Amino acid sequence: MDQLILLPIVIPFLTAIICILAYKNYALQRQISMVGSFLLFGVVIWVFTAVYQNGPLSVQPGNWPAPFGITWVVDLLSAIMLVLAGLMMVAVAIYARADIDEHRESLGYYPLYNFLMMGVCGSFTTGDVFNLYVWFEIMLISSFVLLELGGDRRQLEGAIKYMTINVIASMIFLSAVGILYGLTGTLNMADLRGALATAPQGMVITVSMMFLVGFGIKAALFPLYGWLPSAYHTPPTAISAIFSGLLTKVGVYALIRVFTLMFVQDVSYTHNILLWVAGFTMVAGVLGAASQGEFRRILSFHIVSQIGYMVMGLALFTPLALAGAIFYIIHHIVVKTNLFLVSGVVNRLKGTYQLKKIGGLYKKRPFLGILFLIPALSLAGIPPLSGFWAKFALVRAGLEAQSYWIVVASLVVSVLTLFSMTKIWAEAFWAPEPDEGADLEVPPADWWQRVIPVAALCVVTLLIGSTAEWVFQLSLETANQLLDPTLYIQTVLGN
Amino acid sequence: MELLMAIVIGVLFGTGLYMMLRRSLVKLILGLGLLAHAANLLLFNSGNIERGAPPLIESGAKALEGVFGDPIPQALILTAIVIGFGTQAFAIVLIRRVYEAVDTDDIDRLKLTDE
Numbered sequence: 294m295d296q297l298i299l300l301p302i303v304i305p306f307l308t309a310i311i312c313i314l315a316y317k318n319y320a321l322q323r324q325i326s327m328v329g330s331f332l333l334f335g336v337v338i339w340v341f342t343a344v345y346q347n348g349p350l351s352v353q354p355g356n357w358p359a360p361f362g363i364t365w366v367v368d369l370l371s372a373i374m375l376v377l378a379g380l381m382m383v384a385v386a387i388y389a390r391a392d393i394d395e396h397r398e399s400l401g402y403y404p405l406y407n408f409l410m411m412g413v414c415g416s417f418t419t420g421d422v423f424n425l426y427v428w429f430e431i432m433l434i435s436s437f438v439l440l441e442l443g444g445d446r447r448q449l450e451g452a453i454k455y456m457t458i459n460v461i462a463s464m465i466f467l468s469a470v471g472i473l474y475g476l477t478g479t480l481n482m483a484d485l486r487g488a489l490a491t492a493p494q495g496m497v498i499t500v501s502m503m504f505l506v507g508f509g510i511k512a513a514l515f516p517l518y519g520w521l522p523s524a525y526h527t528p529p530t531a532i533s534a535i536f537s538g539l540l541t542k543v544g545v546y547a548l549i550r551v552f553t554l555m556f557v558q559d560v561s562y563t564h565n566i567l568l569w570v571a572g573f574t575m576v577a578g579v580l581g582a583a584s585q586g587e588f589r590r591i592l593s594f595h596i597v598s599q600i601g602y603m604v605m606g607l608a609l610f611t612p613l614a615l616a617g618a619i620f621y622i623i624h625h626i627v628v629k630t631n632l633f634l635v636s637g638v639v640n641r642l643k644g645t646y647q648l649k650k651i652g653g654l655y656k657k658r659p660f661l662g663i664l665f666l667i668p669a670l671s672l673a674g675i676p677p678l679s680g681f682w683a684k685f686a687l688v689r690a691g692l693e694a695q696s697y698w699i700v701v702a703s704l705v706v707s708v709l710t711l712f713s714m715t716k717i718w719a720e721a722f723w724a725p726e727p728d729e730g731a732d733l734e735v736p737p738a739d740w741w742q743r744v745i746p747v748a749a750l751c752v753v754t755l756l757i758g759s760t761a762e763w764v765f766q767l768s769l770e771t772a773n774q775l776l777d778p779t780l781y782i783q784t785v786l787g788n
Numbered sequence: 789m790e791l792l793m794a795i796v797i798g799v800l801f802g803t804g805l806y807m808m809l810r811r812s813l814v815k816l817i818l819g820l821g822l823l824a825h826a827a828n829l830l831l832f833n834s835g836n837i838e839r840g841a842p843p844l845i846e847s848g849a850k851a852l853e854g855v856f857g858d859p860i861p862q863a864l865i866l867t868a869i870v871i872g873f874g875t876q877a878f879a880i881v882l883i884r885r886v887y888e889a890v891d892t893d894d895i896d897r898l899k900l901t902d903e
Binding site (some may be wrong): 423426427430434435437441444446447449450451452453454456457459460463464467468470471472474476478480523524526527671 | 815816820823824826827828830831833834836854858860861864867868871874875878879882883885886889890898899900901902
């Protein structure tokens with residue numbers, strides 16, 4: 294029964310392998326990838342219900358008892374992340390049917406997409422720090438290739454920046470793992486909790502800062518976010534949508550994991566640094582977005598800005614704040630992927646991402662306008678959409694912790710987010726159409742394969758907003774599990 | 789021995805980062821390689837570097853005693869070397885493609901995506 298938590302890794306792996314076996318047959322690969330996506334989604338829902346009802350699950354493959362073997366463990370946070378990854382995988386797989394051209398299919402888009410998802414699911418499932426590094430690398434190498442797939446000049450330039458900075462981050466992470474092992478003699482995360490308490494505290498804080506830098510680059514935290522807005526707008530929309538939804542969030546997940554489970558010896562010092570970083574990340578991201586005129590670049594800067602909110606919840610380190618951060622992740626992954634997908638639909642209609650060259654969309658396609666407005670307003674935090682509840686929890690936690698400046702920063706950033714979203718709305722949807730702006734011809738099959746995932750994710754956003762109480766209870770339960778990891782440690786190490 | 793290794797690792801990290809800060813694409817790759825070596829050696833250093841002390845349990849004893857060479861960091865390095873090799877192979881192909889597309893070795897001219 295517990296073994297089922299390995300399925301989220303096995304399914305994308307097998308799908309990728311079968312896709313490679315059918316390398317020349319793109320139509321078949323497309324169907325295999327589709328089936329794999331839905332299977333994964335079904336399995337992660339199953340894993341989630343099992344964890345939600347019975348508590349964390351863990352497996353020790355090879356029957357090496359923890360902490361000697363590599364442990365796999367799924368607690369509520371991992372289960373939530375897995376469900377979101379599964380949902381995004383299905384949505385983007387449908388969208389990619391219309392968006393990925395035959396040239397990119399022939400270069401191996403489908404195997405790469407599945408290997409990417411294997412890396413993402415592996416990162417969420419593992420309970421071993423070195424193993425986490427390995428999953429990060431699987432995810433990164435797939436994402437390098439996906440980013441430059443097709444060999445557009447802009448893609449190549451974006452890819453080289455993305456690759457360089459991420460390899461540096463990996464090296465910092467790897468060095469930190471080495472030092473951690475030298476300090477404690479264990480790599481099992483649950484075991485590290487106890488081992489770090491007796492280790493020399495100066496070294497522990499040094500290592501924790503190395504983890505902060507390594508994961509901070511991957512999560513695009515201030516001042517290490519520069520690579521994100523210069524890479525994420527270069528590949529086809531389907532690829533940038535899955536990147537925007539999941540990759541930085543894997544970094545945030547890793548930060549939450551290590552700074553709740555492992556590095557809690559000197560919270561007033563380490564988490565205070567996190568709080569400052571969170572504030573600067575929010576502000577820097579949103580100000581960067583304000584000066585942009587390209588659809589996807591605006592959205593990319595907003596990813597940075599919103600990572601700030603998640604880290605803010607982690608930094609405040611109260612149950613309410615962590616619950617807010619988890620709610621924010623749930624909301625953000627759905628909404629951000631959706632906005633990227635909408636930008637792709639607009640590009641398909643108009644042939645450009647430059648807002649100045651787009652116009653009059655609301656008049657011609659009011660339905661598309663609504664599909665943009667729902668995630669956009671949710672991102673800005675307009676009630677009763679999902680973003681409002683997430684921000685509400687965070688602001689309230691900030692007030693309770695008496696960190697007034699971060700509350701002020703988050704509210705100002707929220708207003709500026711609304712400004713950015715209304716800018717896209719006004720220029721792309723409301724402004725009169727520029728002279729050269731005839732719509733491109735879109736065949737119905739192409740159109741619906743793009744619009745159905747967008748509409749489905751809109752429904753999910755509305756659902757999160759309308760069942761906010763349940764989602765919040767779930768987040769709160771997750772937060773309590775993170776702050777008191779006894780259950781997690783017992784599941785891994787036994788009694 | 790450990791001090792010597794520490795100095796080597798420091799020099800490797802330093803030269804690696806210096807190479808990456810240059811404007812040439814080729815030096816970027818060399819820098820990536822040096823950084824990977826530095827990180828691998830650091831991992832190696834985290835187990836005890838002991839000569840002639842294999843991690844073998846004496847017959848009759850229940851656990852390892854005394855100082856011994858820890859095999860786990862070596863297993864970790866093997867994994868890290870393989871991953872690093874893959875990344876660098878990809879990086880080399882990527883800079884070749886970039887060079888073909890941009891027709892320059894100068895990183896400062898890769899500004900298309902920031903405009």
